[in-house]
Amino acid sequence: MIKFKWYYDKDAEQDWLQKMSLEGWAFKKFFLGFYTFEPCDPGEYNYQIDLLDKWDGDKADYASFMEDTGVEVVGQWFRWVFLRKKAADGPFEMYTDVQSKIMQYSKIKRFFTVFLAIEIICFLVELMAAFESGEVLFGAFTVLLGIIAIAMLKIVWKCQWKIEQLKREEI
Structure with missing residues (x-):
């Protein structure tokens, strides 16, 4: 399937x-x-x-x-x-202690932050092209890039939230 x-x-x-x-x-x-x-x-x-x-x-x-x-x-x-x-x-968990989970979510956050920065740059370039040309296609790509950037921003925020939650657990 x-x-x-x-x-x-x-x-x-x-x-x-x-x-x-x-x-x-x-x-x-x-x-x-x-x-x-x-x-x-x-x-x-x-x-x-x-x-x-x-x-x-x-x-x-x-x-x-x-x-x-x-x-x-x-x-x-x-x-x-x-x-x-x-x-x-038996059970299968790669990261069992709080510190290793924090490191894993930090790694994921960094990974998506890089792509978020790239998406924002592409969004701004596409937005300028849409305004300068007035082409609907450029506008559609601008919206698509904006949606992708928002999705990546969401995962960066979610990772940050999980890191903060794990740090509170650690105390």
Whole structure:
């Protein structure tokens, strides 16, 4: 089965993959918002999504390391890595302490802040082109870029909110 969804929120995406597993669908691969699933026993897998600092290393080494811990690398999209573990093997959580969760959300926040800055620059350039030319097409692209920028701003704010919430927990 193939489903289309577009996520900017790692937690929501992870929860959705977990829900699909509980319904008997194992995540198989991802490409541009298209998720491919195959049948599995309901609840057979637990999923986690990780954002790597960079992807300079050998993918085989990373996958081998994860396999040694009982975790399967299901897929990778740029720096996002989709991981799963058999539910029968116990709970699966990549970041268990408050400090590591803060570091993970900070990393995600930085990642989206860079793209937010790029989107804002593109939005402003497109907005100037729309005003100067009066073309409807430029106006439509301006609106689209604005929507994308707002979505990225939302995830940056959400990460900041989660970081602040975790810091309060830590005290």
